[in-house]
Amino acid sequence: MSLAPDITEILARARADLRMGVPIVLKDGDSAALALAAETLDAQRLADIRALGNGTVLTITARRAETLKARAYDGDLARITLPPDATLAWVLGVADPADDLKTPMKGPLISERDGVADLHRIALRLTKTARLLPAALMVPLTDGAVFSTSHGLTLVDATQARPLLETTSPLNPVVSARLPLEVSEAGRLHVFRPEDGGEEHYAIEIGKPARDKPVLARLHSACFTGDLMGSLKCDCGPQLRGALTQMGAEGAGVLLYLNQEGRGIGLANKMRAYSLQDQGFDTVDANHRLGFEDDERDFRIGAHILTKMGFSDVRLLTNNPSKIAMMEANGITVTDRVPLQVGENAHNRAYLATKAKKSGHLL
Numbered sequence: 001m002s003l004a005p006d007i008t009e010i011l012a013r014a015r016a017d018l019r020m021g022v023p024i025v026l027k028d029g030d031s032a033a034l035a036l037a038a039e040t041l042d043a044q045r046l047a048d049i050r051a052l053g054n055g056t057v058l059t060i061t062a063r064r065a066e067t068l069k070a071r072a073y074d075g076d077l078a079r080i081t082l083p084p085d086a087t088l089a090w091v092l093g094v095a096d097p098a099d100d101l102k103t104p105m106k107g108p109l110i111s112e113r114d115g116v117a118d119l120h121r122i123a124l125r126l127t128k129t130a131r132l133l134p135a136a137l138m139v140p141l142t143d144g145a146v147f148s149t150s151h152g153l154t155l156v157d158a159t160q161a162r163p164l165l166e167t168t169s170p171l172n173p174v175v176s177a178r179l180p181l182e183v184s185e186a187g188r189l190h191v192f193r194p195e196d197g198g199e200e201h202y203a204i205e206i207g208k209p210a211r212d213k214p215v216l217a218r219l220h221s222a223c224f225t226g227d228l229m230g231s232l233k234c235d236c237g238p239q240l241r242g243a244l245t246q247m248g249a250e251g252a253g254v255l256l257y258l259n260q261e262g263r264g265i266g267l268a269n270k271m272r273a274y275s276l277q278d279q280g281f282d283t284v285d286a287n288h289r290l291g292f293e294d295d296e297r298d299f300r301i302g303a304h305i306l307t308k309m310g311f312s313d314v315r316l317l318t319n320n321p322s323k324i325a326m327m328e329a330n331g332i333t334v335t336d337r338v339p340l341q342v343g344e345n346a347h348n349r350a351y352l353a354t355k356a357k358k359s360g361h362l363l
């Protein structure tokens with residue numbers, strides 16, 4: 001019997017450590033590295049890292065590197081040499097685009113060419129899934145296992161971690177209960193919990209939709225600002241209420257409320273993107289400057305929940321063709337696309353136009 005955490009549990013710990021500013025150790029065979037999230041680094045830990053010796057790099061995504069005019073020799077990421085006099089402000093300035101326009105010259109930034117970036121890739125994946133800025137300070141270690149034990153740090157084995165970081169965590173139903181709604185008294189809320197310790201997702205079932213016929217369905221991604229605060233910067237609130245109203249009128253439907261705030265980058269990063277939008281960048285460029293792809297959501301989650309609930313065919317309320325493609329690729333047949341065009345206003349007109357132009361949204 002072993003009470004030790006398995007790799008899924010170790011990864012959940014590693015994300016929590018990174019969010020708290022605690023270093024983690026990554027190892028792959030004989031190579032190992034200490035990793036810290038740039039966003040949660042403090043001056044003391046930076047000084048401690050310096051004392052460990054040479055070879056420290058700041059790993060950023062190729063998207064962020066492009067903005068900074070740094071070479072991404074590793075394709076999807078760049079390993080930037082930490083200059084000997086680099087301060088905490090320098091690290092944060094490379095990681096966070098907030099002051100890019102005020103201090104455009106951070107360089108010259110020197111990217112590492114030699115060596116492999118496998119551990120760096122895992123570190124970036126962990127910062128992203130911890131909903132932090134995708135940037136990690138990394139120090140090579142000679143013996144990762146010994147170092148992690150002597151400092152009491154979480155040790156992640158890359159070979160075990162990699163397959164988990166590429167797949168969607170299994171989700172399990174936790175509870176469901178009756179929830180009368182304004183749009184229909186026959187509402188029911190189901191809670192699904194992923195096994196990887198990530199955020200829970202919800203399904204609102206309206207009426208008793210037949211499992212052997214296409215169900216009117218919506219995959220709605222969380223938008224705290226639009227869904228709850230009535231933000232005019234997007235169309236999420238009206239889409240959420242419009243979808244529920246349509247399901248209420250038909251007497252049946254299922255709305256998945258997926259906790260993938262900000263197209264999967266988290267609320268803090270979405271607000272960083274909003275600040276960049278106030279500086280003149282559009283929604284896609286803002287994500288790229290932060291180091292993210294346009295859309296970091298995992299729509300496989302939605303397909304898995306529908307399957308768990310017994311649905312295989314949907315009439316999908318969406319304007320986003322990639323949602324349809326992801327459903328089809330994951331075992332859900334989209335028999336119809338039901339357009340959902342509501343809530344355009346003077347503040348979100350440009351945002352909706354960008355989504356149509358750059359992300360292929362249907363008008």
Ligand SMILES: Nc1nc2c(ncn2[C@@H]2O[C@H](COP(=O)(O)OP(=O)(O)OP(=O)(O)O)[C@@H](O)[C@H]2O)c(=O)[nH]1
Pocket residue numbers: 219220221222223224233234236239260261262263264265270273274283287317318319320323361
């Ligand atoms: N990163 C980022 N996320 C945003 C921004 N504006 C809105 N969002 C998020 O975008 C998501 C919108 O979700 P959805 O409405 O489900 O998706 P969609 O891709 O627009 O597709 P449909 O609405 O189905 O047509 C939510 O998670 C919002 O929080 C933004 O400017 N930047």
Ligand SMILES: [Zn+2]
Pocket residue numbers: 223225226227234235236237
């Ligand atoms: Zn929104």
